[in-house]
Amino acid sequence: MNVAYVPGPSIPVLEEVAEGLMDCFHRLGHHVQEAPDRRTDIVLTTARFGQPLNWRDALLFTVRRRFELDHSPAIYTLVNVSPAQFQRQLEHFRTVLEKDPPDPADYDFAGLAPRAYQVLFEQGRRGGPILALQRVVQSQVKCIDVLLVIGEERPLEAYLFNLVGAHPRIEAEDRGFFYRDIVLRVVTTLSTTTVTAHQVVGEPISRELWRRLSTPAAMCKAGRQLGRRKFFTKMVRIADLVSVPAMTDAVSSQYSEGCFATWEPALDALIATVTGSARPVDKGSITEDDLAVIVGVRPDGQGAQVRHVAGKRNDPPSSEAVEMRGMDSSLPTITLEADWGAPAPVPVVRSKLHGHRGIAAYDPLYAEYVPMAVPYHYYPVSCA
Structure with missing residues (x-):
């Protein structure tokens, strides 16, 4: 794989994580690039938690024009949140998801559409507070694949979000495991192809x-x-x-x-x-x-x-x-x-x-x- 890092906002924890990921990509035999080009498969970038990013500034929509590419590489956005913020958000959703019908005011997040409360309620009821939070983060940073890094001075854990709502949790106590696990998850996903070329x-x-x-x-x-x-x-x-x-x-x-x-x-x-x-x-x-x-x-x-x-x-x-x-x-x-x-x-x-659906028993x-x-x-x- 060919991987490039295009920094967004300067956030110390994310700079450490991005450096660790790029080093791990290199050690596992992948090619680290200075900037995206026609060979690039993956682009890493950063965004701030809770701050809506204008779509015109989001690499998911602009990477081809910005770097004159003829293809769309996979974009992974790194987002940092403190443990306290993370728990407050989960607790917020635990509380408001109990209300049926939902109160739109409980789901009033910056940058989201007026009807977003319906989606967040449905997703949260189905997958729990973490899935509702996932949709908020993805919407605000204008990216589907997001690595939500929990920690202040250093990463403690991370969640890897995707389109269908997956959110594997990766602990960061062992840095070698942390970076290798994230890289392997990304590479595994991108090593597959969608079987949708129907005939x-x-x-x-x-x-x-x-x-x-x-x-x-x-x-x-x-x-x-x-x-x-x-x-x-x-x-x-x-x-x-x-x-x-x-x-x-x-x-x-x-x-x-x-x-x-x-x-x-x-x-x-x-x-x-x-x-x-x-x-x-x-x-x-x-x-x-x-x-x-x-x-x-x-x-x-x-x-x-x-x-x-x-x-x-x-x-x-x-x-x-x-x-x-x-x-x-x-x-x-x-x-x-x-x-x-x-x-x-x-x-x-x-x-x-x-x-x-999960199966409790059969x-x-x-x-x-x-x-x-x-x-x-x-x-x-x-x-x-």
Whole structure:
């Protein structure tokens, strides 16, 4: 990786952390640059806690113009907060999140949009005070990937924030571990690629055949049931948090979590929800225009193979569609009875749900837990 540091405000703790990170990048074999150029993969910068940064000054939106780049490197913003400030903010959110409906005055943070209180309340109720604080910090510094460093004279710990709300806590007592862990998390994320280069294949499915299928209506019903149970967090719209006129060039206008799908025997394909990054999608209240037909995975694994449906909107599926279709390739198959009209054996697991929920307990008589490989527990990579 090629890494450059573009200092923002001069903050002693952050200068120490930035120096430690750049040294660690170098020791791990990465290339440290004096300034961003056409080779740069990562840019580190700094910002002040609680002080809104104008989007015109935020590297997420200006790095290409400022350094005459033809690509957009990943921007990581370092922000420093004292332990006392940090605890006060968490305690504030613990208190105000108890109020339902929320009081907008409790969420009046500098630089945020008037409707931000709704997002902060929803996110805080879902992920706790730390997630509400995360969205405030990201909005104020105009950056998605943020390293929030806790400490006054020296770093004590740090939280690494990202788009989907992850917030791993890294202790700084052992400086070697501290910097190495942060660098490995960043490099792990940037060493992956989003599997969203979907490919349209085959002839469009006729409108007549689509109307005869039972799965589209069943998917819409499943969405309503999930919506009634508030399984999915409400979509996060950037415009509800902060006014950023140039955001479409740097980051999706909204983010919605999760994906669900079910197998359609008549098509020998998976019917899945579309991505919420291209346009607003309420996965708790979908229509047939929010569905995509997944017939396979590209040979190079970079996306799904999809068939369009005549007479309806055909937006791309979520990246999770690749994950789900890949599961189908590995699952055992069964042959259905003739009245199913299945042209080929079908996966033994028909329906799948990708959600951002923790599981407190499960009954092994009805559910099977399959653990991930150990590295994924230490350095998880978020979905796109």
